[in-house]
Amino acid sequence: MKPKPSMVVLRSLLFAFDIENTKSEEREKIIVSKDVNDDRELAELFDLLLKPDFLVYRPDERQWFVDTILYYLEVGENFDEVFTRVDTYFNDEVKDQRRFMKVLLDRLKCYQLEDDGV
Template identity: 50%
Template sequence: MEIIRGLLFTYDIENTDNLEREKLISSKDPNNEKELIEIFDALTKPEFLAYTALEQKWFISSIKHYLSKNDNFDAIFKAMATYFSSPITHQQSFMQTLLSRLKKYNKQKNKTQLTIY
């Protein structure tokens, strides 16, 4: 779970170097899929795409694994305070949305790489 928590460090209050990012996060409802997608696309996508293909696959596989076990992700969210203005009450939905976005970013990256070559 630590690897997943590392991916979500962008949203953690321990990550204090960007006031604009903090304001953006606090303006979003983490329990609203549309708003989550917006913030994942703005903040998580660039970070995720900077990882190697193997690392990206590892993130996707890890989240899929824990979702398939019906994990509640308390190990991540109880150890992390976020900039979101409300608590993440639907942790599995949050992670399912994250997973779908990571898959989309990975697919887009692979498609782009294929057209370059």
């Protein structure tokens, strides 16, 4: 049975950037050094900090993240529920939350392909 889309799962995915996730000062510096409103810099940020965590998940869990983002993009979700509940180290407010999630989706798909050896 395929799990239903959930905003909670998206918030957990973005925990890598949350203030409550105090792993290291170096990680915090990386986060604040990137412009989260620039697609290229946002992709670099995901590659540096999110990719290693994402690849730890089982393939079915990874697909759940991808399917969840796809579902909410398709239904026109603005992702306020995610961004108002995650307090990040980002220097700037995310101006276009849907664009942010599209960049995230693209990177997650790339990670899956890389891990599958494609």
